[in-house]
Amino acid sequence: MNRYLLLAKFLGALFCLTSCDSKSELTEKKHDPSKPVMLTSFYPNEGGARDKILLDGENFGTDPSKINVYFNRAKASVIAASGNRIYAIVPRLPGDNPSISVVVNGDSVVYNDPFIYHIQAQVSTVTGNGQKNFKPGVLSEAEVYGKYLELDAEGNIFMSWRDGGTPATFGVARINERQNIVTPLIESVATGRILYANGLTVDRATGMLTVAHESVKEVIFTFDPREAWYPRQRNVKYSTADYNSIVAADLYKNFVTFCPYDGYLYTRYRDGKIAKIHPETLEATIVHQGPYGSQYGQAINPAKPWLLYITLHSNATPTEFKQGISVLDLRDPNGTGGFKRLNAPGGRGFKDGPIADALFNYPKDIKFDNSGNMFVADYGNHCIRMVSADNIVTTVAGQPGTPGYKDGGPVESQFNQPWGVAVNEQGDIYIADWSNARIRKLVIE
Structure with a gap:
């Protein structure tokens, strides 16, 4: 898949993240503290500082201020969330092949696969x-x-x-x-x-x-x-x-x-x-x-x-x-x-x-x-x-x-x-x- 198709795919996913959910759907996707946070996948799986990344899973909630994302110990900027997807920015210099962790309301979970970080x-x-x-x-x-x-x-x-x-x-x-x-x-x-x-x-x-x-x-x-x-x-x-x-x-x-x-x-x-x-x-x-x-x-x-x-x-x-x-x-x-x-x-x-x-x-x-x-x-x-x-x-x-x-x-x-x-x-x-x-x-x- 060439870089333009990748960019189109990312932008399409981001558009749905920020625009496709109705107000009622967002309400339904609020974080439920009685249920665990689940992780499924993230995209892209490699990149550098300030690159955009989409994190998929369940029970994230819709309030970015209540979600923390870390690449090793380096904190990422969380831009938006829709319950089952987080839009974030890769932090600077997290270390080699960092693990991505998501923390919501004290519930911390880690993706199985590392992110491949490229120093630019x-x-x-x-x-x-x-x-x-x-x-x-x-x-x-x-x-x-x-x-x-x-x-x-x-x-x-x-x-x-x-x-x-x-x-x-x-x-x-x-x-x-x-x-x-x-x-x-x-x-x-x-x-x-x-x-x-x-x-x-x-x-x-x-x-x-x-x-x-x-x-x-x-x-x-x-x-x-x-x-x-x-x-x-x-x-x-x-x-x-x-x-x-x-x-x-x-x-x-x-x-x-x-x-x-x-x-x-x-x-x-x-x-x-x-x-x-x-x-x-x-x-x-x-x-x-x-x-x-x-x-x-x-x-x-x-x-x-x-x-x-x-x-x-x-x-x-x-x-x-x-x-x-x-x-x-x-x-x-x-x-x-x-x-x-x-x-x-x-x-x-x-x-x-x-x-x-x-x-x-x-x-x-x-x-x-x-x-x-x-x-x-x-x-x-x-x-x-x-x-x-x-x-x-x-x-x-x-x-x-x-x-x-x-x-x-x-x-x-x-x-x-x-x-x-x-x-x-x-x-x-x-x-x-x-x-x-x-x-x-x-x-x-």
Whole structure:
């Protein structure tokens, strides 16, 4: 059956759903709580986000507000119902081959067959031309060599960089697609650097941008949008014992992350110490001693904002934490769960599937969308990976093991050592494509 006949069939079924039932028939098809909800079939059996789907069965009722439909744990939009049919919209990124469940008045039932979900993605270039320098200006003329990214709720992309110029420069910049501009917020040369910036964090409720100075253990910088992001140096206040416990040789703190669960900032030093910082008083406390190692990613899961995720590099000890994704429960950081690795041990590699079996190759920056899907800049594999909310790892863009530069769909797109990622409120992913010296955008439907 060709696509036009399929579309005609769907539209015909939808017309009957919304128009064919008389008022009396709709009354008769109200949900009967004394009878079970029954499922028979759904159509189509495969598709992507925002596709329309018809779910057939019995005893659904006719009030869409009282019907919930889930693809795995991702909630679909229910548009209409006629007692024995539901018209819904497929949600974004539900995970591999999701099961469809229908919940009416507490009665939850699941279709026997899974839905075959197809990721529909498109990669484009936002700014940068391959020159490994920093030069502000309009998007088409700017040069970027960004490492880490973050976004606020207003669509501003914040980028930290260390460029390849002579002399090399370091700094933080703001990129705005709508305003067509790349502009520095703070900048210095290697010989007299003010801020050696890596990971960035934004409190999306206030817009406050915070950056950790990598090589001065008590210094952070804040950029307040109410002050046009004017940089302010702020010194974290540790007790004498906590301050002295941070070994000078391993004082490097690559990241600071805002946690909406308790309102604190969290940072980690190379010696494995994790500290919480009050964002206003700047009083800080060491709350956990974890494994040693350089760090290349840190993020909070907004769906479970008490979980702090961290990627460690090849110098991590014990060796079980090398090149992996680990997590710490901030509700009880020294509890029995502790600091634990999520993906398979064994160092670098490439493997999709359940996270317990998955392998990465120098995983760098990590960020989450609002549904709890994690996106990973898989630097050594030259691709963008996703860990779904139900802990399934898939490759969403790029060609694993094949570096290059190419925009387009998920199969043909190419990256070269992607380093930073950030996700906006709509779920669009921005990538600091480091060796291509560009900022790229991945839109997943």
